[in-house]
Structure formats: structure tokens, C-alpha cells
Amino acid sequence: MELILRAAGELLDAELSGAVDLGGSPRSTVLRCETAGGRTVIVKAFGNEPDSLRCFTAEAAGLSLGIAGPEVLGVDPDVPLLVMADLGDAPTLADVLLGNDPAAAENGLLAWARGLGALAAESVNRRADLARLWSRYDKGMPSWEEDPWIARNAAALPALLDGAGIVLPAGLDEELARIGSAGGEEYPAFTPGDTCPDNNLLTAEGLRLIDFEAACYQSVFLTAAYCRMPFSSCWCVFTLPAGLAAEIEQAYRAEVVGAYPALAEDEVWQAGMRQATAVWTVDATVRLLPRIAEDGPLHRTRRPAPTRRQVLRHRWETASGLEEFPALAEAMRLLLRKVAAGWDVAPLPGYPAFANRRG
Template sequence: MDGILRAAAELLDTELSEPVDLGGSRRSTVLRCRTGSGESVIVKAYTDEPEARRCFAAEAAGLSFGLAGPEVLGVDPKVPLLVMADLGDSPTLADVLLGSDAKAAGEGLVTWARALGRLAAKSVHRRVEFRQLWARYGTGMTAWDDEPWIARNVAALPAVLDAVGVAAPAGLCEELARMGTAGGEEYPAFTPGDTCPDNNLLTPQGLRLLDFEAACYQSVFLTAAYCRTPFSTCWCVFVLPAGIARKVEEAYRAEVVAVYPALAEDAVWQAGMRQAVAVWTVNATVRLLPQTVEDGPMHRTRRPVATRRQVLRHRWHVASTLGEFPAFAQTVRQLLRKAAREWDVAPLPHYPAFRAAGAGRT
């Protein structure tokens, strides 16, 4: 911590004191500090491992892009670390979803979706600029835009299925190969990457996004699918009431239609969304199914929280009617039948804020 403070103080040319550890991760240390003038700032320092370096490059490029997130006060690629303006201790979207106020949760979700849609719309014509920022901080590393994670998941799925005794139906490999990037070639836009509920502050000035470690350009459908299969890569996963889910999805869609008019066509939008649901369901299956030999919570400390088996079963349920991918739909139905036989686990409930309003279960 002393070394981080010295490097950040030198970067800002001011004394830093009163460090408070905000948690960070295995890749990073995050501190709230006071400057010599009494201002509160956030220092985020990364380890020197390749994955951490890549996350630093994404965060430095994404925040320097200037479209969202806290103001960047300084970047030191040598440490590496960033110093950012402190956005304070406002509640996160996770806080309201896991609370008891359905109105606050619904408004928070719509605010989140609208802000992400506006961010995407503002970014469409600035991809070259983002590439230049990545080149500055990425030092030759592959950008997240170019990471073949969908193809890697597709290649891994048959072995994951075989390990649990589920036979891949005829045509599955061909369907998986057609998933592509879920519209990324036609409808790309900027995203912080990790837009999970705990990375969104609901401040008096509006929604403020945190955590740009996976910042990239990706299909707008992959972002919008976080509304249809709630928070596709996150720990804070429960069920949204159908009416709320539609409202949230339409809030995002209304913003991106301004730059991609073709998305106003329901046929185009629905096909892209179904493809994105398939992509995220493959991702969840490959990532979580090997961890369900013994069930466990999606987060080590946060409560309430769903279990991995609950989340997977819900993901499979949503994907079980994907008409464009009949072999994949058959696959997830097989997984659902296996889960019904072998997993003694309750259905995934609604987010706590909506349970208080009598939303029920699904």
C-alpha cells in the first residue's frame, strides 16, 4: 500500500493520506485517499500479471475515452495505476434490487438501461479513437474487442456436456458455429464490459458507471440481453417481472435506434436478442456447469444471493424455446431434465425488491 500511495502521490504531485481499502480484487487494489488539499480521490493499482495488465489497459482506455465513468486524474502505465475522481458512497443498482422498494428498483433499472443505451449511441462513430487509446495503454496486448471468447465457449461446450453425461444432439456444432458475435459486425457499440448491478452508482446527478476493466466495442444485442436474461455474467442474478424486463429492454433499445435505425424493426431486434441469449447461455453453461458438482452461492459474501444451480436452470429455461437454434434448445431441455432429476434446488425467485410487491416465482 505504501508503494501505491507513493506512486499515486508522485503522479498527482500532491501528498496522499488516510488510505481506505475499498476491496479491489485479486488483480487490483482500490484505495480512497485524501489529497493535500483535502479532496477525496480513488487510486486503483494493478498487479503485474498479464490478465491484470490487460484489465488496466481496458480501464485506462475506457475511462480516458471520456464518455462515462469517473474523471481520470492521472494514469501511470509503469506501476500500473489510475487515479480517479471519487463518486462517493451512493447506493448501487445492486443495493436497490436486493432491497425492498420495488419503485426504486424499477426506476433504477430503467435509468441503468437508458444510460447504457445513450453511451452506446454516443460511441458508435468513435471506435477509431478507442483503438488509439487501447494502443497507448495496451502495449501490444489483444483488445477485448478482438478476444474470440464466443468461439472459445462454442468449442468448449461439447466437452462440458460430455462431462455431465448429456449427448450433443445432431446439428448442435453447426448451430453453435452460426452464433458469431451476435450482431457485433453490424451493430457494435462501446460498453464498460462489466455492467453488473454493483458497478452502477445511483447518484443525485444520475447513474454513474464503475469498473471499465472489460471496456470494449461489442454487439448492442449482447448488452441488451442483460435485460432479457438478467445480468448475464454477474453474481446479482434473480428474475425480473415480465413487465419490468420489457420496459428496461425498450429503454435501451430506444436509445440505440437513433444510431442504428434498422433496430426499430421488430424482426431484426428479436432475432438479434435471441442470438445474444444463446451466446450468453453457452457462456453460463461453460463457465458454471463444471462448478455445480456441489452447489454454492454466486458470491462469496453478498446476501441475498442465488446459487449456481438456480442461475443455470433459469438460463436454460429462457433458452429452451430458441427457434433459430433447435439443436441448442434441445440441449438445454436435456440439461433441464437432468437438473430436475438430480438437483434439489428451489426455482430462482424474483429480485427481493419485486418479491415484496408479490411478483412470485418462475
């Protein structure tokens, strides 16, 4: 802690005190600190493990792009750490979705979707800038764009299905090869990487994003799928009222069409969204299926939170109708019949904020 405060203070040429731990992660420590002048700043320090170092580079490069998130006040690549402007204690999107105000939740979702779409559109011509910034803060780790996580998940799925007693449907290997090829080259745009509800602040000035540890360029469809599924890789996953998922998806799409006019074509958009849904369903299955012997909440401390089995069953139900991927859809139906049928868990409920929503 002393090293972190001293290094951050040297960046600002100011003494820092009163550090409050904001939680961080296994990869990072996040502190709110006060300057002698009474201003507060956020200090985010990273460990020296390979994953932590890659997250530092992504955070430093992504925030320094200057098109989203808090202002960067200083970067020390040696510690490594960043000092950022403090955005205050505004509620997150997770806070309002898990609250009891349906209007606040709906407005928050629309602000989130429009904000992400505007960010994507604004970033289309800035990919070389992010690469330059990555080189500036490079700690010797490959960028997230170089990480073949989609192909790796696709390659891992058959063995997991076999282990669960699922006979692989004919044609699944070919479909997984197609799914594994999805990534950042089809309509790429910038993303902070983790756009889950608890990383989106609803401030008086509008949506502000935090957590750029996986910042990269990826297909806009991989981001837009968070509207449809919803929140493809997150813990804060419940169901949305009828029509609202489509409304927030359209809000995102309306922004990115300005950068990619071809996305106004329904055939292009729907095909891309179905492929992204397949990518994230494979991701969820690979991550969670090995962990369902004992069910449990997806978040260690936040409540309410869905269980692993609830989310997996919801993902499998969603993907069971993917027409472009009939073999994958059949595999999902087999998982529902042969694996999920034995789970004694309630269906995935709706977001608490919409429990009393009218219409």
C-alpha cells in the first residue's frame, strides 16, 4: 500500500492519503485517495503476474485512447499503476437493475446501449491509435485481439459434451470451425472489454465506463449480443421484459449504423447477431459446465445473483433455436434434455427492478 501511494503521489506531484479500498480484483488493487487539496482520485495498481500485466497494458492503452472512461492523470509502467479522475459514487447499471425502480432501470439500459454504440462508432478509425498506445505500455503480453479465445472455446466444446454424455450431432465440427473464426474483423470497433452492468456508471453527465482490463477491438456483434442475451459473459443475468431487449439492441444498432451503413440491412444484422449468440453460448458452456456439479451464485457477494445452472439453462434455451447452426442448436437441446432436466432449480427470473412494471 505504501509503495502504491508513494508512486501515485509522485505521478501527481502531490501527497496522497486516506486510501479506501474499492474492491479491485485478483489482478488489481483499486483505491480512492485524497490529495492535500481535498480532491479525490482513483489509483489502480496491478500485480506482476502475466494476466495482471496484460490487464495493465489494456487499461492504460484503452483509457489513454480518450474516448471513454475516466480521465487518465498519470501512468507508471514500472509499478505498474494508473491514476484516474474520480467519477464519484454514481449508481451502476447493476444497481438500478437490481433495485426497485423500473423507469430508472429502463433508462439506464437505454443509456448503456446508446453509449456503447456511440463509443463503437466514434472508435472505428482509431484502431492504429490503440495499437500505438499498447506498444507504449507493453509489458510483453499479447493483446486481447491476439488471444484466440473464441477458437479455443470452440475447440474445447466437443470434449465437454462427450464428458456430459452428449452424442455429438452431425456437422457440429464444421459449425464450431465457423464459430471459432468470429472475432474482431467483421465490423470491428473498440470495447473496454467488460461492459457488464457493474462496470457502467450512470452519472449526472451520462454513462461513464470503468474497467478497461480487456480493452480491444472486436466485432460490434459481440458487444451487441449483450443486449439480446442479455449480458453475455456477466454475473448480473436475469430476463428482461418482452420487447425491452429488442429496444436496447436497436438503440445500440442505431449508433453503429452511422459508422457501418451495411448494418442497416436486417439480413446482415441478424446473421451477425446469431453468430455472436453462438460464440457467447459456447463461451458460457465451456466456462460453466465443468462447474455445475455443485450449483452456486455467479457472484461471490452481490445478491440477488443467478446460479450457474440457471444461467446455463437460459443460454442453452436461447441457442436451441439458432437456425444457422442446426448442429449446435441440437447440442443445446440435448444438454437441456440430458443434463439440465435433472437440475432442481427455478427458471431464471426477471430483473428485480421490473417486478412491478406495468405494460
